[in-house]
Amino acid sequence: MRIDKYLTGLLILAALGSSLTSGSVSAKEYFTIKNNVLERPTGFREWVYVGTPLTPNDMNNGKANFQEFHTVYIDPKSWEHWKKTGKFRDGAILIKEMTSV
Numbered sequence: 001m002r003i004d005k006y007l008t009g010l011l012i013l014a015a016l017g018s019s020l021t022s023g024s025v026s027a028k029e030y031f032t033i034k035n036n037v038l039e040r041p042t043g044f045r046e047w048v049y050v051g052t053p054l055t056p057n058d059m060n061n062g063k064a065n066f067q068e069f070h071t072v073y074i075d076p077k078s079w080e081h082w083k084k085t086g087k088f089r090d091g092a093i094l095i096k097e098m099t100s101v
Helices: 016-021 025-030 076-085
Strands: 004-012 032-034 037-039 048-051 068-074 093-100
Touching (some): 068 076
Antiparallel strands (some): 004 093
């Protein structure tokens, strides 16, 4: 079986544009903008692993919308905040990495 791995995007709970320009510590710590292009953070696989949901065909009438593993990570500071409060902090960053199977 061939597995194609690709990073499809970033899910940011706070508005990306405002968090990158308004002085959000977490955004400046993890993201870089070069020539008006947002670069992916490096080392995100060392963040807190949230989980890897999968939508199997056999539970979706043989036609799952997403036949991929969706591996989710959260930045460490946001994880600590969530554990203490049960709420996501402003500027919390989650990354979803999709692996086609």
